[in-house]
Amino acid sequence: MGIGKNINRVDALSKVKGTTKYTEDLIPQNALIAKILHSKIANGIVKDVDVSEALKIEGVLKIVTCLEVPDVDFSTAGHPYSLDPSHADIKDRKLLNKRVRHYGDDVAVVVAVDSIAAQKGLEAIKVTYEEYKPKINIYGNYEVGEPIHKLYPDDVMATMNFYLNEDKERFNKYKIVEELLKTNNFKGNMPDSNLPMKKYEYILPIVQHAHIENIVCFAYMDGNRHIIYSATQVPQVVRRIVSEALEISIGEVQVIKPYIGGGFGNKQDIIYEPLAMYLSKLMGGACISMVSTREETFVNSRTRHGMKITTMVNTEEGKMRMRNRAINLVSNQGAYSTHGHAIAANAITNGFHLYSGSGLQVGTSTSIYSNLPSAAAMRAYGTPQICFAVESQMDDYAKEKGFDPIEFRLENLVKVGAIEPFDTFPIHTNGLDDCIKKGKELIDWDEKKIQYEEFNKNSKVFKKGIGIALFAYKTGIYPITVETSACRMVLNQDGSLQVQVGAIEIGQGSDTVFCQMTSEILSIPEDKINMVSCHDTDISPFDPGAYASRQTYICGGAVKKTAEILKEKILNKAAIMLDFDYDDMDLIDEYIISKSRSEKLESLEKVVLYSMYSKHSTEHLTAEATYTGLNNAFAYGACFADVCVDVPLGKIDIKKMYSIHDSGKIINPRLAEAQVHGAVAMGVGYAIGEEMLFDQVTGKPLNNNFLDYKIPTSMDIPEIEVAFIETYEPSGPFGNKALGEPPIIAPAPAIRNAVLFATGVSINSLPLNPEKLVSAFKEANLIDEE
Amino acid sequence: MYDIKKVHQASSMNDVLKIMKENKEVKILAGGTDVLIKMRERKYKDVEIVSIGDISELSGIHIDESENIIIKSATKFIDIINNEYIAKHLPTLGKACNQIGSPQIRNIATIGGNLCNGAVSADVVPILLVLDAQLHIVGLDGKMRIINVNDLHTGPGQTSLIEGQELLVEIHIKKENYVNFGFDYYKYGKRNAMEIATLGCAVGIKLNKQKDIIEDIKIAYSVAAPTPRRCSSIEKLMIGKKLTKETINLIKPENIAELIPRDSWRASKNFRLQLIKETGRRTALEAIKANGGELCID
Numbered sequence A: 001m002g003i004g005k006n007i008n009r010v011d012a013l014s015k016v017k018g019t020t021k022y023t024e025d026l027i028p029q030n031a032l033i034a035k036i037l038h039s040k041i042a043n044g045i046v047k048d049v050d051v052s053e054a055l056k057i058e059g060v061l062k063i064v065t066c067l068e069v070p071d072v073d074f075s076t077a078g079h080p081y082s083l084d085p086s087h088a089d090i091k092d093r094k095l096l097n098k099r100v101r102h103y104g105d106d107v108a109v110v111v112a113v114d115s116i117a118a119q120k121g122l123e124a125i126k127v128t129y130e131e132y133k134p135k136i137n138i139y140g141n142y143e144v145g146e147p148i149h150k151l152y153p154d155d156v157m158a159t160m161n162f163y164l165n166e167d168k169e170r171f172n173k174y175k176i177v178e179e180l181l182k183t184n185n186f187k188g189n190m191p192d193s194n195l196p197m198k199k200y201e202y203i204l205p206i207v208q209h210a211h212i213e214n215i216v217c218f219a220y221m222d223g224n225r226h227i228i229y230s231a232t233q234v235p236q237v238v239r240r241i242v243s244e245a246l247e248i249s250i251g252e253v254q255v256i257k258p259y260i261g262g263g264f265g266n267k268q269d270i271i272y273e274p275l276a277m278y279l280s281k282l283m284g285g286a287c288i289s290m291v292s293t294r295e296e297t298f299v300n301s302r303t304r305h306g307m308k309i310t311t312m313v314n315t316e317e318g319k320m321r322m323r324n325r326a327i328n329l330v331s332n333q334g335a336y337s338t339h340g341h342a343i344a345a346n347a348i349t350n351g352f353h354l355y356s357g358s359g360l361q362v363g364t365s366t367s368i369y370s371n372l373p374s375a376a377a378m379r380a381y382g383t384p385q386i387c388f389a390v391e392s393q394m395d396d397y398a399k400e401k402g403f404d405p406i407e408f409r410l411e412n413l414v415k416v417g418a419i420e421p422f423d424t425f426p427i428h429t430n431g432l433d434d435c436i437k438k439g440k441e442l443i444d445w446d447e448k449k450i451q452y453e454e455f456n457k458n459s460k461v462f463k464k465g466i467g468i469a470l471f472a473y474k475t476g477i478y479p480i481t482v483e484t485s486a487c488r489m490v491l492n493q494d495g496s497l498q499v500q501v502g503a504i505e506i507g508q509g510s511d512t513v514f515c516q517m518t519s520e521i522l523s524i525p526e527d528k529i530n531m532v533s534c535h536d537t538d539i540s541p542f543d544p545g546a547y548a549s550r551q552t553y554i555c556g557g558a559v560k561k562t563a564e565i566l567k568e569k570i571l572n573k574a575a576i577m578l579d580f581d582y583d584d585m586d587l588i589d590e591y592i593i594s595k596s597r598s599e600k601l602e603s604l605e606k607v608v609l610y611s612m613y614s615k616h617s618t619e620h621l622t623a624e625a626t627y628t629g630l631n632n633a634f635a636y637g638a639c640f641a642d643v644c645v646d647v648p649l650g651k652i653d654i655k656k657m658y659s660i661h662d663s664g665k666i667i668n669p670r671l672a673e674a675q676v677h678g679a680v681a682m683g684v685g686y687a688i689g690e691e692m693l694f695d696q697v698t699g700k701p702l703n704n705n706f707l708d709y710k711i712p713t714s715m716d717i718p719e720i721e722v723a724f725i726e727t728y729e730p731s732g733p734f735g736n737k738a739l740g741e742p743p744i745i746a747p748a749p750a751i752r753n754a755v756l757f758a759t760g761v762s763i764n765s766l767p768l769n770p771e772k773l774v775s776a777f778k779e780a781n782l783i784d785e786e
Numbered sequence B: 001m002y003d004i005k006k007v008h009q010a011s012s013m014n015d016v017l018k019i020m021k022e023n024k025e026v027k028i029l030a031g032g033t034d035v036l037i038k039m040r041e042r043k044y045k046d047v048e049i050v051s052i053g054d055i056s057e058l059s060g061i062h063i064d065e066s067e068n069i070i071i072k073s074a075t076k077f078i079d080i081i082n083n084e085y086i087a088k089h090l091p092t093l094g095k096a097c098n099q100i101g102s103p104q105i106r107n108i109a110t111i112g113g114n115l116c117n118g119a120v121s122a123d124v125v126p127i128l129l130v131l132d133a134q135l136h137i138v139g140l141d142g143k144m145r146i147i148n149v150n151d152l153h154t155g156p157g158q159t160s161l162i163e164g165q166e167l168l169v170e171i172h173i174k175k176e177n178y179v180n181f182g183f184d185y186y187k188y189g190k191r192n193a194m195e196i197a198t199l200g201c202a203v204g205i206k207l208n209k210q211k212d213i214i215e216d217i218k219i220a221y222s223v224a225a226p227t228p229r230r231c232s233s234i235e236k237l238m239i240g241k242k243l244t245k246e247t248i249n250l251i252k253p254e255n256i257a258e259l260i261p262r263d264s265w266r267a268s269k270n271f272r273l274q275l276i277k278e279t280g281r282r283t284a285l286e287a288i289k290a291n292g293g294e295l296c297i298d
């Protein structure tokens, strides 16, 4: 077997049978329950917390408030440690926070024998606040007043501005950037200032990951060992942050990650692990469990950044070639910095990854704190937002100029050989042209275009459309931060193998592809390779975690390296055992063979047995290696949508989605296809339904539950067709590049552009919900008043 | 974990009434799909419960000799959906039940719970309003009173049932209210499943023999006023009218005095007004089709 094959997921059986153990399944029966008291204001200071009544409730054992937690600030970002202090994450919160920064902020915690006692305890606590006016709408003009964080008096967390021109000068403070920021009108300094620029504005909502498994962890002590089970994507970072927050040695902290019910980036943040551990210490090492409700997961974990993105563009006189481009992005950070400006930075730079103009390109970005839940990583790290803006703008500008939207895109694509302007890695592979060709063919673009235009002429109620959107996405995070991963393999005496990887299986299927990679090199079939899925920081090889789309690309490198070392060891052993020429041997189909004679010499099993039990010299055949990634690569793709709009009811019936990807070599086509299905479904939710809503005066969340937060159900997901354009990316361990996140990027703008095709109406914000559509269609006179 | 003080066991209707008499605070639990949510939201604390979901006397569908349909209150939606008589003679009732929640919910939730919960969005209500269903309600003294479902809802989440003192036993649908009528129900929600109606509309229509005049029409809306309600103002306007596009286009908010759609973060008033018009007309057209009529407007 090996790579490129449709191997079943290694965890398929246990997941289908329901025997898989998740964190919540492992909570000891006698664990104490900790529940958080959340603030009922969005902005202010806790003056007093009266717990006297709560402590009288039967079953309530302990209450800790924000007024008494250790005065230690920490960051919750699941980033790898940075040796460069200027690159470190902002430490801006404590275990509980006296300074309330959003509605629902953590103010106190009750420890009780069961959840009802804990709940009753919460209800009996009285909090006195000093209240400030909540800052909810950051795009409007608001008074800064009391800053959300003292160190940021104007609530601006960070900015990143740059310009790019043909000489590849970057980041320099330049007149143009300043002028753009001030006036949003930079005619004067642009090349060919006689060409007018068109300006567009797009608004992206705050959404949530909505993974099915809520935020959950439990913690206890065993002697001086601090043991934490957590549904996390970054166990190694949890370990570091807990040690920082509680000021204990990292070696005393053990973090165990069982199977995970979805993370999508939300579990790349450290949420309640430090608090659970702190409480356990207070309670003499007792086991403390913290299981968030859905309502809490929405508000107290993380969200996807809402953004307002302004774009400007023009084209060379009489041509489709873009000349100058400018993008200004304002990102709504929410209450705490978590990942800092990293996501906005990834978004603004991504705005220049797909297309480049021949003139000057300017990017400006600002992250602003607000009294809303904190925003951090979510699948594709800021790029669905920028992609919506850029790809909507491509269609809007094409419409304005009478260009064919696809021709316009093709004319301006960045090609192989270009250098990524910010991280300066060369682009080796780009299958976009073929992705577009393939997608057009599958959706029958040229034919449908004519058909639908004809249909729409005579149909008032229903209107049909097709739309396209492209994306480019960086696989890993090098050179912004370190890329490292490790792997360990242990051969068993029957020739089967245990494989431990640093990578975190979070449902994406990483264990399965590593199993295939191992099989590819060692020839051991997948069903004899046992992946150790549970990550335990005491014993697992290191990897900073499941984020970006890096696991197959980076940890794949570690797996390949380790398997190659192990193969060398096996052959060395066999050479001794068989007294045969090492250079003439290979390992094929679990046999040591002679290359020159093309014949089997001995079975792998025999070699392992010999190695383990030969009386004179034993060796347990194992290998371990660390891989440092010193590269990065773009995955590309094209998404197509075929829709029918019910105009008077504002409903989009998505007939079919097509998702075409250049993710390099595909390690497991069926698994890859499933990954695309999941992400497109999530993209459909982003496009038509999802949006976190807050009371604009109080900042209270309005729809932090699955009744009112509209993730699509299986009945709302259209048919999805997937195709791969396989390139061979030389920087990937097997020619592979990103796939985990990319398919979520382009569905929303593809659907939006299909609605534009169908109705002629440009909707410039997400989600495309019925109410918004009806109001836009009314304005465009598509709905009869009678 | 649920905050339940006590669960009382009952195996007959009389048991239930006795338990209710002896324990003033006891809550009736049928499928529990509303009651448990309220417990989780801490609207009900430290509750006593009597479960009626398994009492066979309170569940089942029966057609009497006059072809009236009688549905016991604790009948689960799945059993209404699967009932052959209803599928044949009143498919719209099955259609309304089939749009509730998800298969899991339909397998446990009951028609009585949907009514007694009093929600403005309850999916089974608009069609029952159009059918002028009769509710048979028993008091703690065992006396039965009968009300028209149109007199049940008194406000959002409120009904004329006296809580703790009355039990809904049966829902009667009279033959004259369903034969010779064509029906439809339109549930407008943002999702295709697991959705609470943003607006619901049910229409029952009876055309003349030539199928060109509206002899009778009944229209009800949910989530368009503080209670789900019949709209006699528009019904009166349409009865006796010729079956034309103009007649159908009479269905618009200006002509429906009973409706007072409100502005909320879930949907604006303007949007609801558009839905009243559009779903009303579409539902009427489908009901006409179901009654053997034909009218095409685009």
Ligand SMILES: Cc1cc2nc3c(=O)[nH]c(=O)nc-3n(C[C@H](O)[C@H](O)[C@H](O)COP(=O)(O)OP(=O)(O)OC[C@H]3O[C@@H](n4cnc5c(N)ncnc54)[C@H](O)[C@@H]3O)c2cc1C
Pocket: B027, B028, B029, B030, B031, B032, B033, B034, B035, B036, B037, B052, B073, B074, B099, B100, B101, B102, B105, B108, B109, B110, B111, B112, B113, B114, B115, B116, B117, B121, B122, B123, B124, B161, B166, B167, B168, B169, B194, B195, B196, B197
């Ligand atoms: C996930 C989910 C999805 C849902 N989707 C929908 C939907 O799409 N459409 C919809 O309309 N509803 C929906 N609901 C709400 C709910 O399922 C329905 O209202 C259902 O009909 C309630 O029935 P039940 O038997 O579960 O009621 P219960 O929860 O048992 O009872 C509801 C109320 O009625 C009272 N009651 C019940 N029976 C009687 C009786 N015989 N006499 C007097 N009082 C009684 C109870 O005391 C309680 O106050 C949904 C609920 C959930 C949890």
